[in-house]
Amino acid sequence: MATIQPFRIEVAQADIDDLHNRLRRSRWADQIPGSGEEYGVSVDRVRALAEQWLQLDWRKTEEQLNAHPHFVTEIDGQRIHFLHVRAQQGTGFPLVLTHGWPGTFIEFLRLIEPLTAAGFDLVIPSVPGYGFSGPTTETGWNDQRIARAWAELMSRLGYERYGAVGNDGGSSISVELGRIAPDRVVGLHVAQVYSFPSGDPTELADLDADEQRSLETLNWFVANKMGFNVLQSQQPQTLAHALADSPSGLLGWNGQLLGPDLDDEFVIANIAVHWFTGTAGSAIRHYFEKDKAPASTAPSTVPLALCGSTGDFHGIRRFAERDHHIVSWRTHDVHTHYLHHVAADLMAAEITAFFGEYRGE
Numbered sequence: 001m002a003t004i005q006p007f008r009i010e011v012a013q014a015d016i017d018d019l020h021n022r023l024r025r026s027r028w029a030d031q032i033p034g035s036g037e038e039y040g041v042s043v044d045r046v047r048a049l050a051e052q053w054l055q056l057d058w059r060k061t062e063e064q065l066n067a068h069p070h071f072v073t074e075i076d077g078q079r080i081h082f083l084h085v086r087a088q089q090g091t092g093f094p095l096v097l098t099h100g101w102p103g104t105f106i107e108f109l110r111l112i113e114p115l116t117a118a119g120f121d122l123v124i125p126s127v128p129g130y131g132f133s134g135p136t137t138e139t140g141w142n143d144q145r146i147a148r149a150w151a152e153l154m155s156r157l158g159y160e161r162y163g164a165v166g167n168d169g170g171s172s173i174s175v176e177l178g179r180i181a182p183d184r185v186v187g188l189h190v191a192q193v194y195s196f197p198s199g200d201p202t203e204l205a206d207l208d209a210d211e212q213r214s215l216e217t218l219n220w221f222v223a224n225k226m227g228f229n230v231l232q233s234q235q236p237q238t239l240a241h242a243l244a245d246s247p248s249g250l251l252g253w254n255g256q257l258l259g260p261d262l263d264d265e266f267v268i269a270n271i272a273v274h275w276f277t278g279t280a281g282s283a284i285r286h287y288f289e290k291d292k293a294p295a296s297t298a299p300s301t302v303p304l305a306l307c308g309s310t311g312d313f314h315g316i317r318r319f320a321e322r323d324h325h326i327v328s329w330r331t332h333d334v335h336t337h338y339l340h341h342v343a344a345d346l347m348a349a350e351i352t353a354f355f356g357e358y359r360g361e
Helices: 013-024 043-055 058-065 105-117 143-156 169-180 209-225 227-234 236-245 247-254 264-276 280-292 317-323 344-358
Strands: 005-007 070-075 078-085 093-098 120-125 162-166 185-190 303-309 325-332
Touching (some): 013 043, 013 247, 043 247, 058 264, 070 143, 078 105, 078 143, 105 120, 105 264, 105 344, 120 143, 120 344, 162 169, 169 280, 185 344, 209 317, 227 236, 236 280, 247 264, 247 280, 264 280, 303 317, 303 344, 317 325
Parallel strands (some): 093 120, 093 162, 162 185
8 A cells, every 4th residue: 555545533333332332331340439530540530531531422533534635555565544734825835743742633623724724734643553543463663663564654645844733752753864964954843852861860950940840740650650651561462461451441551642631532532433443452552652762853843843831841951952952942831732723723823823934944
């Protein structure tokens, strides 16, 4: 399938009926009265999301998703699904936007109108193993291999120069794309930079307020919510059995990072894509592949702009400058891991301003 083919999202009615049957027959976990979220995502939260999912009109959601042009192609033996939306007027400057886990391409839908109005062509792929790219069928789909697939995809679409935008794991993939195709990637605009201390205590001296806050956020996350990362990096298949069989279990697991600060429609739409495509297990394999891949050691030379949230770990600049060519470092007081969804107009303005210089404006 070296050609690019149009694609439409069309979930079989039998799969929707099966989902509703499973949700209604959920066997709920017990919970200590009054414990709330102390032990993790609460039963009340999962039950509320399950009820919302039962009430969701998936056909309406499908219609909204299919309002954008979807395509599929095959790269390196893997099916790749992507949206390709042209600038509203004239010849657009291309951007490839990459999501992470437990998100999907849905993370970027609110950016489509403002960025295409600003003169950008948008390519929004589903990471291999996620959603409509289908499960991966062989080992080795780490960030470097995904980045090589993105480079091929952009070439196949006829783009010689382009920018990369990323969130969560998509930030790391975008950086690898810059390493692989530095002559084509004009800039990187990411919500996180994953550069960490080496262990030398002198590195932590004289942190400024933003760096100290970011380090505190990272330490809290490691102490309280890092378990998913460890398990998915070591034993993704062990967890996959439960996620593939129980939609309420998938709500609980993916819902730990799609929290109550987000609108339920967004949370459920992302989880529904994992469920209906049967990719909940293959998506978490991405962590295993990343963990087993040799780390990239060469500094990234492509100009990089960090645009992060003060309420989320976005990185520590002094370590980022060790690894990357930082040209902008901005944080916003919007407490979310999903800035491109929660603050789409803000992020569209930031992306437009950053890439304005590199597209010749």
